[in-house]
Amino acid sequence: MDGNYSPVTEETIKDLAALIGEANVSIKEHELAGFAIDEMPLARSYPPRVIVRPPDSGAVSRVLAYASAKRIPVTPRGAGTGLSGGAIPIHGGILLSLEKMRRIIQIDERNFVAVVEPGVTLNELHQAAEACGLYYPLYPGEMTATIGGNVMTNAGGMNAVKYGVTRQYVLGVEAVIPGGEIIHSGGAYVKNTTGYDLTQLLIGSEGTLAVVTRITLKLTVKLAKREVLFVPFLDLQNAIDAVPDILRLKQTPVGIEVMDQDIVKIVEKFTEKELPYHQYQAFLMIIMEGDTEEEIYDYFARVETICRQHGAVEATVPGSERAKRRLFDAREKFYLAVKRFAPMEMIDTVVPRSEIARFAVQVKELSRKWGVPVFFYGHAGDGNVHLHPVQVDMSRAEFDGKLHPLMADIYRAAVALGGTISGEHGIGIDKKPFFGIGVEEPAIDIMRGIKRAFDPGNILNPGKIFDL
């Protein structure tokens, strides 16, 4: 069912222009080229045939109804910052960009809720919430990403230990299903047992079931202070071993990040800024929020004791806002720095947080087995590990040949430890060959049935996650 789509013809372009206005339809070469990839590493380029930029849900509805009737594939897209190729139009067809739907409809201070369109960026949402004294506490790293994209990948990020992931903040959606009908699910309330929860089903569905056109998000109150403790270790394993002990403390940190010296060196080169204690082998960053600095420092004192028991050399809180900002900036630039350093793949597997040390050992063994260096960093506090196999001292052909079996081995190791394939980036096209390692065939079959319930013609983001 994946093939056999109708082509986009001159008539299609005219029809689309009639449906949503000529100004919202483009076939300009350079624009098509710009939508041919997302941030997925090693991605091939698949330009769409036409770009539509619907200004509202009515226009989304008309495009989808038309595409369903004509059987033309539609790939929805936010900011294109996804890492698994979820927004790449691999079947050409229509690229549906949500960039014009970026209104913040309401920051509701009585219900602690934001109502936004999908094209709103994380940056914009954060600012709008904070202007009202409220807080959207998720921090998936890429602040130019859109909320729509975050919903579709169930984005997580650095603050998940305390605040969870996007799934926990989406209270309701308006969405257009492939037939063009507009549906509503949930709203400005937490309790709901009124039929199957379509809101939750759409979250993490990578644009394959519906186009979300309005999102109701839960907001919270921001604590006054946020600090980070930076802890160098002589050895990556020691750093990781400290994490479960830190998490046994009563207070919950916002996040715990882990990184090794290799990645620190690469990011220093990329940013041309030195990080403190960069002579050591591994590092933890423990992020904490509280009402007062004293409260946070009390917590950090206990964390430091635990870290030193695990061989930490030092434990330091950046002395200035600038030094703090530099640390976070460095952490956010890991991905770009590795990407610049060498051709690489991106893995974001997740294991129960207690298994992260064991997983690190296994990854190191698999890296040796296949002779492919693997950078290791990530969200140690929630078990979400980012791994980068990199092409070093070998040809691209050799790298490509080793990459697939190495990745399969890594995913099998994660699943055997009770984990799964993707923590926050999604499956897209990049992880699709490995999907069956994490999800059993009867469950995939159920997912196929769900996909058919929404999209009998398989026109919405076809070819992603699994094959029909």
Next chain:
Amino acid sequence: MDGNYSPVTEETIKDLAALIGEANVSIKEHELAGFAIDEMPLARSYPPRVIVRPPDSGAVSRVLAYASAKRIPVTPRGAGTGLSGGAIPIHGGILLSLEKMRRIIQIDERNFVAVVEPGVTLNELHQAAEACGLYYPLYPGEMTATIGGNVMTNAGGMNAVKYGVTRQYVLGVEAVIPGGEIIHSGGAYVKNTTGYDLTQLLIGSEGTLAVVTRITLKLTVKLAKREVLFVPFLDLQNAIDAVPDILRLKQTPVGIEVMDQDIVKIVEKFTEKELPYHQYQAFLMIIMEGDTEEEIYDYFARVETICRQHGAVEATVPGSERAKRRLFDAREKFYLAVKRFAPMEMIDTVVPRSEIARFAVQVKELSRKWGVPVFFYGHAGDGNVHLHPVQVDMSRAEFDGKLHPLMADIYRAAVALGGTISGEHGIGIDKKPFFGIGVEEPAIDIMRGIKRAFDPGNILNPGKIFDL
């Protein structure tokens, strides 16, 4: 598709006994009668033809595969404490009781996770977690309910303002789909974007999609102190009006309950114990947890100021554990007390918390319009209102005639305010006639497609939530 099932014959009984053991199959009259209703008010009695009590997921699998092949309806059931008839076997057939699957498989202190079978009661889970210094923070009231039932209704309860609902605590499940296949979804981790989230889809699905046989639950750490502030008001509206202001304080209470004098009188009669300040018209109970009593009392002082601005007469913290217990006991017995008082219906509609005062006014008007008294209480802090239309000074026939249009009016009012039909009890059979008020036809159609993806023969809990 709802009818046309195969009957349960002597051969069926023999087959089931061969599949899961004779000791796990019963056709004893008094047992069948015991499974003919749940706690739904005004329910007709529908005894099943046979009861199976599978001891493990393999046995569940064999029963479902057999029932699918033979096309015999199967109604799964936990403790039968549901309030919407979700566990009533309206098509007879097989009643699948999960009472023998009640092992607490693991309390995992490293990952703050519990792994349990569905027949474990909330009481048992709370105790097992607390024995390890951990906490399952939900309190849906009926502690003899099973976790399986809680998952299937997305149970909420009194602690939802701070802690949310069951949905936020279920990290993964093992489940048997109607064809008999055992599937796994999620695990001991929070981040997950690996295909459609079947865990979340099963939560709140009222036993219509699969039988959950193992549940991984997130646990948290219990704060040292828990106190309640009891605040009498001269008027229900004043009490409700205070709630949004209380919620604007920075600290989040565990819950805020509201009740009026009518319900207090009835529960006093039922428990034969007086409540303080029972001469007043309405009451708020504000429940707060904290590390210290001082912290909680500081918060209560601020809450009291707000309440007095809204006309509160008093504000009192019970002076002893016994007095505190008496308050909570009374609150938990509202349902039983009303049930004893008169024939009644049970509504658990939800509105955005800011709209609860407006909703209360509209309910009062509708009560007058139809001449049916409606008791009003519930979880004011999360907008989940429990309403009991009661049969007073009228015949059952007159009550029945007024009940349906009154309820439809109430649901329409809730939906118009941005709310929905059921916050935590589910639709079952009781709210099914009103389902279309809360969910649009295209969304119901999607739900039908999802149901077919799981259960093409419509054998699992047929006739619940919506018609196929």
